[in-house]
Amino acid sequence: MKQLLYGGFLAALVCAGATEAQEPLRIVATTADLKSLAEAxxxxxxxxxxxxxxxxxxxxxxxxxxxxxxxxxxxxxxRVGVDYDLWLDKLAARAKRPELRRGGAGYVDCSFAIALLDVRGSRVGPAGGHVHGSGNPHYWLDPSNAEIITGVILEALARNDPANAKYYEGERLRFLERLSAKMRGWEQKLVPAQGKPMIAYHNNWAYYARRFRLNFAGYIEPRPGIPPSPSHLAGLLKLMESQQVKVIVRQPHEPAKIAEFLAGKTGAKAALLAASVGAVPQAKDYLSLFDYNAEALANAMK
Ligand SMILES: [Zn+2]
Known part of the structure; x- marks a missing residue:
């Protein structure tokens, strides 16, 4: 009996060893949003x-x-690409891993198949923040784009770890099912916000607004990455009055003072939204980011 038990124990150890032996594939993403999608x-x-x-x-x-x-x-x-995380090229070059540089087998620009918005083909700035010189880089904020982004990630995983390609495919499909069930909830939640004029600090919201039929009538930044002048704020006040803007959207790291000033002058409410996973504690992963934003925006509209 003792022998049997010991034998069983050994077998368990060997099994544990076999599972350990398959080291997880290491991925580095520039942002928490891509991290969450890669985990999915x-x-x-x-x-x-x-x-x-x-x-x-x-x-x-x-x-x-x-x-x-x-x-x-x-x-x-x-990487997000679209000039959002430009510093990555230098970093990847210093890592001396050619397969992680542009064109390498481990390099994944997640903007690759995305139809970008706000492509003007011109550059402005730099003056703090980031410009949208090559297009609006905040494309992960349309949850439909997650289908495209996870498709690109799946392809890269299958290329680098073909033995597990089927597993990755299955995980992605399960995630897309959860996403599509959630999408209906977000759409419903945001019906009261549809078309109602709002303003935001920075234009993080072009993709989000298109998906959920929201109306960002103006931005506190006159152009992405450019801080507002007094004359821009005066114009914004006029716009808020004429269009009866009731909600000012801000992210936690964007200056509260200007939003509070505009709210004080117009009676509009400030809504704290998250443009990235982790920007507020509730936005723990990609899906809860949208849960949080839909809830916060619906509350601000009440
Ligand atoms: Zn931006």
């Missing part, structure tokens, strides 16, 4: 880290030495 596709077979901390403008982020160490160990490198 990769499931238990991946270990994903993100670089830009919550409530930091990705454009202004300065890579740290530990970012270089992370990238050195990564099989896949995911």
């Amino acid at each position: 596709v990769g499931g238990r077979r991946v270990a994903v880290a993100s670089i830009v901390p919550p409530n930091v403008d990705a454009h202004e982020y300065q890579p740290k030495p530990q970012d270089l160490n992370r990238i050195r160990d990564a099989t896949l490198l995911l």
